Amino acid sequence: MSIDKTKENLKELIADEGNRVIALSGKWGTGKSYLWKSVQEDAGLDSVKDALYISLFGIRDISQLKVKLVQGALADPNGSGKIMQWINDSWQRWGKPLRALKANASDVIDELALLAVPKILNERFIVLDDIERKHDKLDISEVMGFIDEYTQKHKARFLLILNSDQLADKTMWDTLREKIIDYEVVLNTSPEEAFLIALEAHPCVYAPSVSDAVKKCSITNIRIIQKIIRAVNRLLANRGVLNDATLARVIPSTVLLGAIHYRGIPDGPDAKFVLSFNIDSHQQAKEFKGKMGADRTQRDRLEDQWALLMGRLNIPNCDEFEAVANSFFETGLIEEGKLKFVIDRYVAEAMADSTRQRVEDFIYKITWNPEISDHELLLQAEALIPEMHTMDPYYLTSVHATVSQLPEGKPVAERMIERWLENYREHETSRFEGDYILNRGLHPKIAEEFEADKARIYPALSLLDVCKRVEQKGNPEDRDEKTMKLSTPEQFENEIRALSGKDLQTFMMKNFEFYSNRERFAYPFGMAMENFVLACRTICKKNDDLKRANLIRHLFDRYASSSDLLDESGLPATPLEATRNRLKQH
Incomplete structure (x- = not known):
């Protein structure tokens, strides 16, 4: 009643x-x-x-x-x-x-x-x-x-x-x-009546979202609902107006974890189940048990009910937000930095999804609504400019190409790129995407910005740096590969002449390893191994640094082949080789 x-x-x-x-x-x-x-x-x-x-x-x-x-x-x-x-x-x-x-x-x-x-x-x-x-x-x-x-x-x-x-x-x-x-x-x-009573004492700007979650959780205890409302108000204090997608992400989890903490759901899930929940993993485990013919336990049946509740609340899985919210209920303290980071991310993702949908509708109109004039399409494209900073740079590149094809569309398309770059430069933390992904094109201005950003954050590596990094990590990374691919025989020669002691030992031994396994390193390093050999050949041929040249000859004798130091004509590349050949003839 x-x-x-x-x-x-x-x-x-x-x-x-x-x-x-x-x-x-x-x-x-x-x-x-x-x-x-x-x-x-x-x-x-x-x-x-x-x-x-x-x-x-x-x-x-x-x-x-x-x-x-x-x-x-x-x-x-x-x-x-x-x-x-x-x-x-x-x-x-x-x-x-x-x-x-x-x-x-x-x-x-x-x-x-x-x-x-x-x-x-x-x-x-x-x-x-x-x-x-x-x-x-x-x-x-x-x-x-x-x-x-x-x-x-x-x-x-x-x-x-x-x-x-x-x-x-x-x-x-x-x-x-x-x-x-x-x-x-x-x-x-009813849950709706209990919520309205609780709301009288504790107003909440997110009342519709909280009420919906309270109803889905079947919470009828007014005191518990009041505590949940206070928790929502504290967690979302000073967040401004949050979009519906963000509210749908944070409110149901907060209500559920609050109801669990205050024991407001009879036979409800525990916090451990919620924090580790993933709908795909749950379903796979259930199907696996069914195939194995395992008997279903009381816990299995409870978890099925809990999974249905998670589905009603539209919580397919949990992440950092649920961890922060649960910590708040357990300790009464808010990890403000983590909370701000995750909510800002939800807001940005929701905005990006909304903008992408608007952009896709716009592109659809270009293709399938020929009755819309080019002038009207251009106006719609201009209206999208303020939101283009939320776009993936590769998708933005594609949109730029489409808008550029409209009559007088090139300037509008360029302003989209500039708006994206302005926002990119405002952020202290770099967000560059690296090299082209799956051969997708990237607008030249964005690619140039990424390269400049990478150069600022990751200064150019020396050839010795690459050897040390590969020795430490076991496999080369993108920066190592790029440095080696762009290397020249002159760079190798200069490096060998400049190094000594432990650095020279590391550099030479690692390059002999690359050279001995050149089939493996041919793709990531390009001509780097050949350039190393050319540099060694040049040093030995010049013979202007006798100790360094003799070291190279010794290392080739031991770890490669002395014939690798021969020049293209097949003549001995060094005085030592000529002497050896004359001795063999006699």
Whole structure:
């Protein structure tokens, strides 16, 4: 039953004074106290407007309950004067005898309060809340006796409010219902109603998105929803207006993790399941178990239900945001840097997707809507310029080519490129894409910008740098390959002549390794190995640095072949080779 229907039903029952004891039951946090206050405000009976409201939480005995009722009555400005007068009169009459019996002055006051109870509760409307949270020492039969006494002797009326899902002893409620309750109303608050009540105390600019997620999670506990709304407000504070795609990415996860943390979903998933969830992996694991004929466990069935919930919330997988949000619920602290980074990324991705869709619609019109004039198409292209910075540079290159084909389209296409470059240059962190991907073309201005950016961030490597990097990493990377492909015999010669010690050893031994495995390195390094040999041949032929030349000859004898130092005519490239050949002839 919805709150509105329950309210009307409860008002009718209260209006009938023949109903001495009425019960309002429902799950914890679903708005029973809220409903009572609403009924009380609209009540036509003064007794209902002036009703005494007492929570039985922790109350140990009936005497303590009566003292609480007196305290509640004293808090009422309309009736406290008469009650105080009665207590004062009783003090004059009973104070001295009670002081003789009680050592503690507060005990005397409590006794006087107890004497005042029949007078105070006469014909009063009394609300007893949290009956299921009474102290174990307070027996339910005592509560029943108290209610029966004051309804019969003092014409009091009672409204009992109880959380039906938190009863430790179900027979207690059955006994109350059977013995003393005239009518019972059960409140079944819907998630939508619970959210609207929670929203009254905690406004939220993202209310529609939060409400939708609350409904999909079937959360009806108003207190939990209020905590979730506060969490959303904190996580998204000062974020400005977020687009729908970003909200769809962050709100459902926040609501779900909040509901898990505050235990708002019966038999719901745990945070570990959510943080590691991937719909494809879940489905593959399920199919694999089915093929293997494995018995399905209770956990398997629960995880299937949880996966369906993730599907309703449109959460196919989780990433950094869920980790940050879950950390917030567990610690109360926000990792602001990580949160800003991931939300900014969601915003940028959503904007890029929106722009790409608009661009694709525009290109479709060029091809399939010949009735649209070139002038109108040009105007539509100009309207896209402010958003072109979100485009992938390769896709932008393709769009540039298409727009350039329109009459007078070249200047517009160039402004698209310039807008992209302006945004690219504004960012401190480089985003260059590297060499062409899958042979896709890249506009020359963008390619030039990328090369300049790479040169700034990654200064040119020396040939020795390449040898050291490959020795350390095992395989050459793009920069290593490019350096070797662009190398010349003169560069190798200069490097060999300039190096000494450990650097010379590393350089020579690594290049002999490349040369010995030239079939493997021919593609990534191009002519680099041949250039190395030419450089060595030149140094030996000039023989102007005898020790370095002899070192090269020795290394070729050991790690390659001395014949590799012969020149193109087949003549010995060095005096040493000529001497060896003459000795062989004799």
